[in-house]
Amino acid sequence: MYKRVLYENWADWVPYLAFGVTALVFLSFVVRAFTLRRERADHMARLPLEEE
Amino acid sequence: MTSAPAAKTVITFDDRTVRRFMLASILWGAVGMLAGVFIALQLNFHELNLASWLSFGRLRPLHTNAVIFAFVGNMMFAGVYYSAQRLCKARMASDFLSNVHFWGWQLIIVAAAVTLPLGLTRGQEYAELIWPINVAVALIWGVFAVNFFWTLAKRNEPSLYVALWFYIATIITVAMLYIVNHLSIPTSWTHSYTLFAGVQNALVQWWYGHNAVAFFLTTPILGIMYYFLPKAVERPVYSYRLSIVHFWSLVFIYIWAGPHHLLNTALPKWLQMLGMFFSLMLWAPSWGGMLNGLLTLRGAWDKLRTDPVVKFYIAAVTFYGMSTFEGPLLSIRAVNALSHYSDWTIGHVHAGALGWNGLMAAGLFYWLTPKLYGSRLHSVAWANFHFWIATIGILIYVASMWVSGIMQGLMLNATNAQGTALVYPNFIETLISIRAMMGFRIIGGTLYLAGFLLMALNLWMTMRKGKPVEESREVAVIDRGAKDTMGMRETFLNDPVAYMFAGLFLVLAWLFLPPGADIAALLCAGFFSVIAVKKFREGHGRWSGWYDSLLNNWLPFTVLTFVAVALGGLIQIIPTVTVNRAKNVEDRIQQVYTPLELAGRDLYVSEGCYNCHSQMIRTMLPDVLRYGDYSRLGESIYDHPFQWGSKRTGPDLARLGGKYPHSWHYDHMMEPRSTSVGSNMPSYPHLFTDKFDQKSLLRKIAVMTRLGVPYPAMTADEIKMQALEQAVKIAEELKAQGKVAAPDTQIVALIAYLQKLGKFDTPEVERKLTPHGVPFPLQPALPDSHRKTVSQNP
Missing domain, CATH: 1.10.760.10 (Cytochrome c-like domain)
Incomplete structure (x- = not known):
């Protein structure tokens, strides 16, 4: 197993797979962030400033 | 958001714990920085290795542990305890747990300060503490986690502000990293051997080491930035949307980048490429976060001239941007060939520690102290002076380390035109050439320490003018049934999660199935994507509703964050750690x-x-x-x-x-x-x-x-x-x-x-x-195919 981890071709794919997973998740959150309603975003952004 | 206020109640925040952590941070910060200046002196004047327990090799871990876990750790806890209570509109869940957390953490620091100079160490960077202290750290961290999540559970604000997300990510990720990297078998009360060895140990250690920077020195401080910077400039964060992207991209990407500490080593190349690749991707979210912080000052740039707190915050965020630009740069294999093992890395980490963490801490303390003691800052002029000598100190330190690292790296790597001989074969020759730069480091570090001590004096005078105050606030008690109702079923069994995992599974199948089946899997993945888009169009509100619910439900949010950080670690570590021993090494x-x-x-x-x-x-x-x-x-x-x-x-x-x-x-x-x-x-x-x-x-x-x-x-x-x-x-x-x-x-x-x-x-x-x-070639030379060919035709 060790030698396969070291040398065989499938290991070369892992970075692409990792990138794919991350990109997929990242894009889904980008879409979510930019479809967030303005009033909701404003409300969330103001939370630290609310004194009550 | 659907909650209806049932009643109002007055709560008194636990600010005593905040004060304690702040004072502890200042005390240990001074000790850690003093140790730093002393070991910098030792590098120039070897005579200062006065005794076995005062030698460089024993004091350097004391310096790094003191700065990371004692200075930044206590500062982080102060910021978290203060902001979490306000953002949750609730007092910390348990005063007892807060006390145990504070005193337990200080005892751990004292134990570290005693054992490290005695030479009791595990011998791994930032993971030197011996196993009984490791157990104590895990337990006290658990106490902190219980207290924090319990507070979330009894909060009076339905929404979880982004700062709380960063705190959640910090708590669960640090626990995971710390426990895995410290797995050991004791040989005595003061000694143990780590479970991992060689390359496995290297990979796990730098998965931990890198993410200690990410999740101990960065994410909690970003949470602090997202809470305290808007407070200081009295404006909401520039873009809440950007903060969402910042959080999720950091959490997903950071965890993969550890192998960049092992470039050009015996670590399998695919892991090196993975580390480099993900480090480069970190540029985007890090700079997104920096810009979000800087632009929060929009329309209030004049405060930069007049308010020392804002000065410290903005300089700190700028250093965050600079450090997170430099980090990925150093992760490029070709650059790393020059920078690794040199002072360039030392300059890089100090730009982060002194610039990002240190200046954020100063801004936080200057802002908190007058509020916690009901007084005014003793001297704005002293604070401004602190700002300037700290900034100049950092610049001298970092610039000298850049010059030192690049110069020594170039000298060590210099060969003749044929590449057959070194230009500077004597290592000492390269060391002597950077002596002047090592001297400048002492000046830079001393200036920074002087500024820090001035801050301590300024804050002490501020405290003496006032007296400890506990802030009380009337808050609306929210309906308990309106939040934290999302169960595991609702979290995971829904369209967004199901389609994402189905897509992922089919893409994996495409990569690993034999010819024919892989194409079928790819076609299925395409088919599922089309259905997912169709479903999204039909039920956009439902998908958004799921995400909105997530932000009001701390437990599913925490579970998903854990999945995100665990995924990166598992893909890297399992193939390397599950392998057996010598029988697998050819x-x-x-x-x-x-x-x-x-x-x-x-x-x-x-x-x-x-x-x-x-x-x-x-x-x-x-x-x-x-x-x-x-x-x-x-x-x-x-x-x-x-x-x-x-x-x-x-x-x-x-x-x-x-x-x-x-x-x-x-x-x-x-x-x-x-x-x-x-x-x-x-x-x-x-x-x-x-x-x-x-x-x-x-x-x-x-x-x-x-x-x-x-x-x-x-x-x-x-x-x-x-x-x-x-x-x-x-x-x-x-x-x-x-x-x-x-x-x-x-x-x-x-x-x-x-x-x-x-x-x-x-x-x-x-x-x-x-x-x-025939000398061994520089590339690993024993692929299976080659081996089989040779063994079949000897």
């Missing part, structure tokens, strides 16, 4: 240490030699020319812990064994300048009088055997006799070379270890593959 295999050599190795670890010496010859021509054949994976498979190192203040030692006679090592350890003129290494006279530990050898070898090191069965007497026989032999050889050492002294054990470095067995198959007189 290249060179490390020779097992004899009992005496093992005792010597423990001394090497205890003295902190890894702080200045690496044991990893990289797959680079200059390294091979200088130190010998590049290091193979199998050459450290029995090293618990691995000692690859991360800095070369002195040369690499991977192939030191047999290079010099025993007498050279004897003289070198007694007075390094007698053999290496210009060296800044400490002298180790105590090694010549102190006895090496014979009693614990039986237990140590038993643990090593349990860890898979192939020791033959030996009784306690046999182990002791074997150690003494080898010691007597070395002592006699020393005597023949004109040196006197008692066989049971530490120097003899250490020499035994140093002479073993680089000794390996070569499997029969490799000898066949390597013709006589």
